[in-house]
Amino acid sequence: MSDYITSNIKGIFIDNQVKRSPITNNVSKNAGSIPIIYGDFSSLDDRELKKGYVYLVKYKGRFFKKCPGTKFYNCCGYKIIHIGEGCPLNCSYCILKAYFSHNSIKVWANIEDLYMELDKVFSNREKFFRVGTGEFTDSLAIEYLTNYSKYLIEFLSQFKNVILELKTKVVDLSWIDAVKDPRLVLPAWSLNGIDVPLKEEMSTAPLEERLKAAKICAEMGFRVCLHFDPIIYYPGWERGYKETIEMIFDYIKPKDIAYLSLGSFRGMPYLFKFIEENWPDSDYIYFGEFIKGIDGKLRLFRPIRIKQFRFMVNLLRKYGVDKQIYFCMESDEVWRACLGYTPKDIGGLANHLIQLSFAPFQSTN
Ligand code: SF4
Incomplete structure (x- = not known):
C-alpha cells in the first residue's frame, strides 16, 4: 500500500x-x-510550497477545532x-x-503542543467528545511515515470521554498496537459506488481492501464508521452503489x-x-442538475438527492442498518423525505452521534 503513496x-x-519532534524522528x-x-x-x-512535497512544520494555531459546517443545514457536530x-491521494x-x-x-x-492543548480541552470529564483527524487530510494516508x-x-x-474517528481511504492498521480500549477508537472508511474508485479516487485502496480491513477491526472488538460521501450521480449509479452496499455485508455485520x-x-x-480543468474524464459534474444552495455550494437538485438517498437508505435498512444512518449537510425536508424524521426528532444530530459513539460504554457500565 505505502509504495503507491510513496x-x-x-x-x-x-x-x-x-x-527534535517524535514525529520527525518517525518520518x-x-x-x-x-x-x-x-x-x-x-x-x-503557501505560494512557495512545492507540489508533491511533505512539510514537517510547527503549527501555531489551535489544534482543536469545530468542523467548518454551515448553520444552514444539519451539521453532525464533529470536532477536529x-x-x-493536504493528502497524497488523488480524488x-x-x-x-x-x-x-x-x-x-x-x-x-509539534505534537507536544497538541498534547498540551488537548489536555486542557478534554480534562472536563463531564463532557463527551467525538473527534477526528480526517477533515483537512486523510487520517492514515501517511501514517506509515x-x-x-x-x-x-x-x-x-x-480520556474515557473522547472517541477518536480515523477516516481514511487507505488500509493501514499499524496504529492498532497502541489501542488500549477499542471502544475509544472508530476506524472509518469512505466508500463509493463500485466503479468510482478506479476512475475518481487515484492511489486509494480498492473498496474490497477497505472492507477487509473493516472486518479485521470488527473481529478485534472495534466498531467502524462508513461514509458514502460524496455520492456521485453517474449513469448506472444505482447498480454501482447497490454492489458496494452488498459487499459491505460480505465482510461486516450491521452491529459492527x-x-x-x-x-x-x-x-x-x-x-x-x-x-x-484537471479531470477531463470526470463527467459526473455534467449529469443531473446542480443548483446553488443557501451556503453557496452547488449541489444536485433536491429531487435527485432524495432519489439517491432513498435508494441507499432502503438498501441499508434491508440489511439492518437504520438508526446509524445520517446525512451530511442536509435540510430537515430531505431528512423527513428519506428517513421519516428530522434530527430534532432524535434529540439533535450531534447528540445522536455522541450517543451512538459511546453506546458500548452504556451497555457494559
Ligand atoms: S482521500 Fe480525501 S483528502 Fe485525500 S485526495 Fe481523496 S478526498 Fe482528498
Missing part, C-alpha cells in the same frame, strides 16, 4: 524548529528512498483534531486539492457499524472548475 511524494522538508526512520531536506520552512507562504493539511472531487492549490502536505510536527495516529491514540487513551453517513456530491463553484 510514489506521489517527491520529498520531505523538515523545519529546523521541529527537528526520518520511515522515509526509505524519499529525499529529506532540513531548513527553515515554517514561514513559507488538526494534525495537518477528482477533493475539495482540499481545489482549495489548497499548492497540493503539498503539511504535517504539524509519521505514526501520528498511533501517538494520538496513546495520548487519548487516558457505529454510524454511516450519506452525502451527495457538492462543492463551491471553484471545485467544479477545478474538476473541469
